[in-house]
Amino acid sequence: MRHAGIDIGSRSIELVVIEEGKVIVRKQAESGYNPVERVEELIADISFDKVMATGYGRASLEIAFDYSTVTEIKAYGIGAAALHPGIRGILDIGGQDTKVISLNENGKVFKFEMNDKCAAGTGKFLEMMAVTLGYKQETFGLEALKGQEGIEINSMCAVFAESEVTSLLAKGCQRADIAMAIHQSVCRRAVGMIKRQDLKAPMLFAGGVANNSCMIHLLQQTFGDDIVIPESPQFVGAYGAAILAGSL
């Protein structure tokens, strides 16, 4: 039996297929303007018996293909617990939102928090700042690590932060230092959410932003070994959905 999970997010779509508990397919695509079509392309040459959709666009797949759906909160919980048994908390920074999820001893979600409508502290925020500073998405974290700590970005609103960055540049601040400051401000917000919800260790850092080495570095500064980085952090939700597909 092959079970597929599709996590359809605002920025990217992830597909995971498992067979006998082993991951046999892992694919990713950008969501673009027609995510349903993207999904069709993604699964075109892939076979599976059961499928479960999750993520922000799950309802569109339910409508288009009558897929069963589950919220990303539960999918992340299931995925994280399967990847790292004993995990008690999840920080998920995705393209459009940031979530903090608490799991009990049995790996079951019992509490979660999500950011509000705006882009503050999400992957989108980092993306916009990278553009302002002229960095490439993929290397933004690495470049930021070269920066010195010391500058502060005060605004969490992407629009205001952008003008803050511009004026720092005008003042002659180093690009890398500003990049560091931006990562610190996103990290501060994530740490705030984690502390507010009193997340227990160990915690898993999932979602696309968990590939960013500066964010990893900063979170480890605060939480040390209590924060675990999975191998493919952006696939945790799709993996969880694939597992859940098995119980359909």
Next chain:
Amino acid sequence: MADYTKMWTELGLDLDNHDALLENLGGAYQSIFMSQEKRPEGMGYFDFVMSEAHGLRIQELRDEQEAGRKIIGSFCVFVPEELVLAAGCTSVGLCAGADFAQEEVEKVLPRNTCSLIKSFFGFKLGKVCPYMEASDLIVGENTCDGKKKSFETFSQLVPNFYQMDLPQNKAPMARKLLKHEYMAFVAKLEEMTGKSISLEDLKQGIATVNAKRNALARLSKLRSADPSPISGLDALLINQIAFLDNPARFTEKVNVLCDELELFVKENKGVKAVKAPRVVISGCPMAIPNWKVPAIIESTGAVIVGEESCIGERGQRNTTDDSSDTLDGLIDAVVDRYFKIDCAVFTPNQERVEHIKEMAKNTNADGVIHYGLQFCQPYIMESFSVEKILEKDGVSVLRLETDYSQEDMGQLSTRVEAFVEIIK
């Protein structure tokens, strides 16, 4: 619906605005209420009332006025219907549940004001609420800072405004204040009608309102069955209509519905699947047509089994003791009844948390969704302690903060769905 254009024009409504509002409302009603399956037949009456909320019911109020009755509009469950009825007047709730004419509203109110306040301003400025326009007296009460300050402006917009002060704690002095205010309100009503309230009048007023509350309590109780015999949406609608309809007729119809629901319970018939996740909503009032969050909750397959809200349990719980045989004694009984309301403007307000706990237990709820309107300090501040205390008790809580716009539907759905997955 008959043609009420003439009546609406006479009331001074803006017909274009009003048409737009009715169209919106009608559409929402169709998709949210009429699409529900397995509704009890007794809901037919309430569907009818809703369809005639701006028509026949207003006509009735105008006929009453013709016959010499005064219509008293109010925004809060602290304005005692018993006293209004005793004075031979009719009480209608004005609390509004939809955004309207927001550009106009933001000329006179700060943007960061709760939707509820903005809404009744919008209804006034857009000239779309026939209840407001038909009211002979509009009573504003000093509850939260938002309301009491906004009434300073609102009183300039309507010619017939009356302000009532209210206590904000439960000390003996506070009870005295409430009594003082109720006496002043009685005096105002008597001045308007030109006759004084007798012991018999007040007994009658209390009896009518007690009967209404008893019927609503009966309805609440039936919802503790699994499967629940009625959807939370329908129950909310009934609680909303409680503020508009003729009380005696309303009571009768609620009781008829309850007879039917009793049969449902006996036959294990329900609106949702057996073992559907059960939710209690707690927090800010939900006036017509504020159905957004309940509709989202029930679309997940969960069922709402109680509203710890002024449009719901908080507004209807407790009856008034009618045993005294002096007028002053009866007024005291009214004061006692209202003094028990645990609105979040009171401080401290421990009773409310206890009530939520009790409701969750009595309705066999799996979780509580705390509903707060953005910028509503009393309820949102209280939501933190409510969450903490309930969770300590093993009850899952989801805190939501929203307004009347539809922008956050996606976010809200994800939160609610995830919460329902947790409590399943």
